[in-house]
Amino acid sequence: MDEDDLLALILVLLPLSLLSIGGGTAIIAELEGEIVRARQWITPHDFLQLFAVSRAAPGPGVMLATLIGWKMAGWEGAVLATLALFLPSSLLFYGVYRASNQHRAKRWHRVLREGLAPIGTGLMIAGVLAIMRISGGGGVSIGITLAAAAVLYHYSNVPPLAVILGGGCLHYGLWLVDFVV
Numbered sequence: 001m002d003e004d005d006l007l008a009l010i011l012v013l014l015p016l017s018l019l020s021i022g023g024g025t026a027i028i029a030e031l032e033g034e035i036v037r038a039r040q041w042i043t044p045h046d047f048l049q050l051f052a053v054s055r056a057a058p059g060p061g062v063m064l065a066t067l068i069g070w071k072m073a074g075w076e077g078a079v080l081a082t083l084a085l086f087l088p089s090s091l092l093f094y095g096v097y098r099a100s101n102q103h104r105a106k107r108w109h110r111v112l113r114e115g116l117a118p119i120g121t122g123l124m125i126a127g128v129l130a131i132m133r134i135s136g137g138g139g140v141s142i143g144i145t146l147a148a149a150a151v152l153y154h155y156s157n158v159p160p161l162a163v164i165l166g167g168g169c170l171h172y173g174l175w176l177v178d179f180v181v
Helices: 003-018 024-038 044-056 062-103 107-135 138-155 160-180
Strands: none
Touching: 003 024, 003 062, 024 044, 024 138, 044 062, 044 107, 062 107, 062 138, 107 138, 138 160
16 A cells, blocks of 8 residues: 555544544444545445444444554554544544533523534444445344334333343244254
């Protein structure tokens, strides 16, 4: 990978950093769209594997960008991708926090905070759909995801880890039955 590709990676990640409303999950759909589909820097399979590693590893889930940078250009790519994704949003957050903290009691501040929640939620849902699309999970994955969401929504006292493990076991069981039959 040459310097032009590293610059292009940084230019892809910089605006995504500023759009990560709701956390790193909010930019997964656009990240996949740019890195895999539009620019074809990595394959859908590689993206899915890097996504899985980023979720299994400790730290922020958006370490996916670090792994993409590493896959594309080694340590230099990993460091530059991490800085391009984390630095702008961190500086923006700090600046907005400092500027708006004195207005916390005002109505517009509350309305702004509450208005960003559905945007973040929608972006996270888009990320989930992007991962489901490239993973080839199909209807079974969609059904398990909707069932897990319904259980977590309806029964707020159920530990999310139990729902995740239950969904994983169900999906593995269905895969095993399909494989054996």
